[in-house]
Amino acid sequence: QVQLQESGPGLVKPSQTLSLTCSVSGGSISSGLYYWSWIRQHPGKGLEYIGYIYYTGSTYYNPSLKSRLSISVDTSKNQFSLKLSSVTAADTAVYYCARARTGYVYFDSWGQGTLVTVSS
Amino acid sequence: EIVLTQSPGTLSLSPGERATLSCRASQSLTTGYLAWYQQKPGQAPRLLIYGASSRATGIPDRFSGSGSGTDFSLTISRLEPEDFAVYYCQQYGSSPWTFGQGTKVEIK
Numbered sequence: 001q002v003q004l005q006e007s008g009p010g011l012v013k014p015s016q017t018l019s020l021t022c023s024v025s026g027g028s029i030s031s032g033l034y035y036w037s038w039i040r041q042h043p044g045k046g047l048e049y050i051g052y053i054y055y056t057g058s059t060y061y062n063p064s065l066k067s068r069l070s071i072s073v074d075t076s077k078n079q080f081s082l083k084l085s086s087v088t089a090a091d092t093a094v095y096y097c098a099r100a101r102t103g104y105v106y107f108d109s110w111g112q113g114t115l116v117t118v119s120s
Numbered sequence: 121e122i123v124l125t126q127s128p129g130t131l132s133l134s135p136g137e138r139a140t141l142s143c144r145a146s147q148s149l150t151t152g153y154l155a156w157y158q159q160k161p162g163q164a165p166r167l168l169i170y171g172a173s174s175r176a177t178g179i180p181d182r183f184s185g186s187g188s189g190t191d192f193s194l195t196i197s198r199l200e201p202e203d204f205a206v207y208y209c210q211q212y213g214s215s216p217w218t219f220g221q222g223t224k225v226e227i228k
Contacts, residue, residue, distance in 0.1 A: 046208065047208060047210070048219070049218065100212075104212060106153075112164055
């Protein structure tokens with residue numbers, strides 16, 4: 001059974017870049033069957049889709065974040081990563097990595113989530 | 121962008137009762153690409169339903185989904201203590217993929 005685990009700093013200063021990595025175990029990112037996604041949840045709020053990457057490196061970014069967003073993949077490490085630049089307090093959220101079947105972007109496996117706080 | 125509106129915001133019920141949650145889309149989901157998730161405090165969401173009515177692996181049959189077009193629902197036939205949680209719908213028919221704001225099912 002696939003497992004996903006987020007890692008990265010829990011505190012980021014305003015205007016800096018938020019960087020997170022999702023490590024995948026129990027399955028290969030290179031299988032070609034899935035989109036590897038990022039989703040966030042502001043404290044006490046609903047869920048916001050950030051974007052995904054396919055193992056080939058092709059990506060989809062939510063237009064609301066596209067100008068600040070970069071998602072990359074390292075198939076040799078079975079990991080994918082998120083970088084969000086020029087962060088503000090509005091980017092404070094729990095960030096989840098998740099897996100979606102190609103062509104059907106619903107999320108059948110999730111990481112436990114990691115809280116990232118943007119504060120000086 | 122398709123906006124999903126869930127109602128009610130909070131549902132207060134007792135164990136054993138039936139719960140019906142609604143999700144309305146701002147545009148028709150002609151493909152029926154709607155999913156439901158359950159989230160408990162401090163946990164990631166868990167997939168319950170996809171394709172509007174297909175149960176995900178390991179989901180008990182007391183959970184059922186229905187609907188088409190712009191109106192969808194999730195029904196829990198008899199609430200178990202572990203079912204008290206927040207439920208989200210999500211559409212994946214049109215990017216950007218979006219979630220509803222959630223319905224909290226609480227113990228009455």
